[in-house]
Amino acid sequence: MSATYRDALRAALLYLLFSVVWLVIGDWLLSSFFDSSDERLRWQLINGYVLVLLSAGLIFIARARLFHCLGIGARLRERKADRERLRQAAAVFDCTCEGVLVTNTEGLIVHVNRAFMDITGYQREDVLNKRPSLFKSGRHPPDFYQAMFSTLDSLGEWSGEIWNRRKSGEIYPQWQTIRLIHDDDGRPSHYVAVFSDISAIKKSEHELMHLAHHDPLTDLPNRLLFTDRAEQALASAQINKRGCALLMVDLDHFKMINDSLGHTIGDQLLKAVAERLSAMFGPGVTLARLGGDEFAVLAESCPQLVQAAALAQRIIDGLKEPFSIDGHQLFINTSIGISLFPSDAQGAEQLLRNADSALFKAKNAGRNGYALYTEELTAHAQHRVEIAFELRRALDQQELRVYYQPVHDLKTSRLVGVEALVRWQHPQRGLVSPAEFIPVAERTGLIAEIDAWVMGQACRQMCLWQLDGVALSFVAVNVSSRLFARRELYQQVAQVLRETGLEPSYLELEVTESAVMEDPEVALEQMHRLRELGVRLAIDDFGTGYSSLLRLKRLPVQKLKIDQGFVAGLPWDEDDAAIARIIIALAQSMGMQVHAEGIEQVEQAAFLLEHDCDLGQGYWFGRPVPAVQLDWARSPEIR
Ligand code: C2E
Ligand code: MG
Ligand code: MG
Numbered sequence: 001m002s003a004t005y006r007d008a009l010r011a012a013l014l015y016l017l018f019s020v021v022w023l024v025i026g027d028w029l030l031s032s033f034f035d036s037s038d039e040r041l042r043w044q045l046i047n048g049y050v051l052v053l054l055s056a057g058l059i060f061i062a063r064a065r066l067f068h069c070l071g072i073g074a075r076l077r078e079r080k081a082d083r084e085r086l087r088q089a090a091a092v093f094d095c096t097c098e099g100v101l102v103t104n105t106e107g108l109i110v111h112v113n114r115a116f117m118d119i120t121g122y123q124r125e126d127v128l129n130k131r132p133s134l135f136k137s138g139r140h141p142p143d144f145y146q147a148m149f150s151t152l153d154s155l156g157e158w159s160g161e162i163w164n165r166r167k168s169g170e171i172y173p174q175w176q177t178i179r180l181i182h183d184d185d186g187r188p189s190h191y192v193a194v195f196s197d198i199s200a201i202k203k204s205e206h207e208l209m210h211l212a213h214h215d216p217l218t219d220l221p222n223r224l225l226f227t228d229r230a231e232q233a234l235a236s237a238q239i240n241k242r243g244c245a246l247l248m249v250d251l252d253h254f255k256m257i258n259d260s261l262g263h264t265i266g267d268q269l270l271k272a273v274a275e276r277l278s279a280m281f282g283p284g285v286t287l288a289r290l291g292g293d294e295f296a297v298l299a300e301s302c303p304q305l306v307q308a309a310a311l312a313q314r315i316i317d318g319l320k321e322p323f324s325i326d327g328h329q330l331f332i333n334t335s336i337g338i339s340l341f342p343s344d345a346q347g348a349e350q351l352l353r354n355a356d357s358a359l360f361k362a363k364n365a366g367r368n369g370y371a372l373y374t375e376e377l378t379a380h381a382q383h384r385v386e387i388a389f390e391l392r393r394a395l396d397q398q399e400l401r402v403y404y405q406p407v408h409d410l411k412t413s414r415l416v417g418v419e420a421l422v423r424w425q426h427p428q429r430g431l432v433s434p435a436e437f438i439p440v441a442e443r444t445g446l447i448a449e450i451d452a453w454v455m456g457q458a459c460r461q462m463c464l465w466q467l468d469g470v471a472l473s474f475v476a477v478n479v480s481s482r483l484f485a486r487r488e489l490y491q492q493v494a495q496v497l498r499e500t501g502l503e504p505s506y507l508e509l510e511v512t513e514s515a516v517m518e519d520p521e522v523a524l525e526q527m528h529r530l531r532e533l534g535v536r537l538a539i540d541d542f543g544t545g546y547s548s549l550l551r552l553k554r555l556p557v558q559k560l561k562i563d564q565g566f567v568a569g570l571p572w573d574e575d576d577a578a579i580a581r582i583i584i585a586l587a588q589s590m591g592m593q594v595h596a597e598g599i600e601q602v603e604q605a606a607f608l609l610e611h612d613c614d615l616g617q618g619y620w621f622g623r624p625v626p627a628v629q630l631d632w633a634r635s636p637e638i639r
Helices: 003-033 037-061 063-070 072-095 114-120 142-155 199-213 223-240 254-261 263-280 305-320 348-364 375-396 434-444 447-467 488-500 513-518 520-533 549-554 574-589 602-610
Strands: 099-104 109-112 157-165 171-182 188-197 244-251 285-291 294-299 323-325 328-330 334-341 370-372 400-409 415-426 430-432 474-479 507-512 536-542 559-562 593-596
Touching (some): 199 223, 223 244, 223 294, 244 305, 263 285, 263 328, 305 370, 305 434, 334 348, 400 447, 400 474, 415 434, 415 447, 430 434, 447 507, 474 536, 507 513, 513 536, 520 536, 559 574, 574 593
Parallel strands (some): 334 370, 415 474
Antiparallel strands (some): 099 109, 099 188, 157 171, 171 188, 244 294, 285 294, 323 328
């Protein structure tokens, strides 16, 4: 029994005792004063009334204590407080600007508040008895929801950011807290989700981030973001063994424009420069404004310095076109400093510093140009960029020529074939050797066009010779290693054969040994496809690569060309002699023809003939010459 009930019992017993005593004493007093029973009865009644009144007074005075003892007041107060709390909760539920949604344990919505309707656009009747999955945005994977429910199960509460969909279909972020509610018996009864729409916060967060990382005038990344991106790019370049280039671009004499035309025009010019620069680059290049008239360009895949230099030249040329601003035609020149990763610097900060000092060099060298951080490379790169630029023009203006070098059968001395070798008839520099421009063409991608053109010319020329009755066994053309790995080569060769009408067996393709061994599996596949076309295949510069004999054996090749480096020392250099002998033996054992190039002396030809080499090519037989200058009748006597 509780203390309250004990107190109440004690009070009731006391009261009973008091009442009995009162009545007994009252009765005794009345019986001693009144003889008449009527009188006594009247006074007894009055005495009873007084007792009732006294009791009522006592109860009134001690009602709080009494109610407390009986537990009635507490219940009443509790009920009142409950009602108050419910009223407050209902008001909060409805007035709060956070959306509230209540589901039962079956996951069906049983309550939503006004803010819910304002935020989601759904009316109460749209969602009651539906499941909250109605609001799914599709932006979270299933494991997100699994993790949410498992937290709810284990902790009874989950809070986090979640993307949901409004009735309009718009997806927006919410900050949501979901709580599991239990009934009086401790069993789960409801889930209450309270959420706020945080799209405005997100937007301002995003805007703040943008402001912190971008230049307000041009909207380009600022130094902070640029350095960050550069660091990421370098990290990825390191992993992928790629080269990057950082170009620091500065407008020459920009201050003069600001001073003479005012800052508004200056600002407009900077914006126009930013727009023009942005239009020049695609993905993989980050452009930033570092401040004032200084921009930075990060090229993420720039393995060669010649590419970085070409990019710089493109920027310089691109900004040369006048800017038309507020009725003014503005011409600007640009200076660029280039720093390369990993050769010049290992980190982003250092790369920026080096590009800056290269820029200083470019400015000192008379502006309107670029400079590399490593000085010796500047001139070299400039020369290469000039070649690349001019080579494009050379192709368009048909400045390339094909020369043919005779190939003789060593046993009969007869001219049996020719090798087509490209030349560049430069308008100022005269005949330029392929050794100078082929590597540049390979780096700039122009090689595909050059090789296709040479192949076409050679096949056409061969057809003409055949029409003239010249009996040649083959015309050989060189295929760049850059093209050899590409699938298009097969189509390219097929197209040339189709267009020129040359019988495929007269065309010989020379591929260098290193190109073949770079990726022997691809080479094998490529060679089989080319063989299917019916063309002949030769391995050029044999002996300079590292052929695996096993692989060599599997290649569908008809000829090995001994590199001229081994022919040069013949017949006196013992090493060269041994190597030449081995290559000849190797070719013979594999059923291939063997062809020596670079024969300049009769002794070399004699040695090769003596060791059963099949074919010979070199200045001793004849230099590469234009088609019309070939001497068909020449068959020099070797012995
Ligand atoms: P290659 O295919 O090994 O060509 C032989 C080179 O040796 C030619 O140089 C030729 O002129 C030279 N040569 C021939 N006989 C002698 C000799 O007796 N002594 C000396 N010292 N040299 C001799 P060229 O024409 O300068 O070509 C150099 C290389 O350029 C070629 O080497 C070839 O790899 C490449 N090339 C030439 N034309 C083309 C072409 O149309 N496409 C491609 N992709 N590469 C080409
Ligand atoms: Mg060759
Ligand atoms: Mg060669």
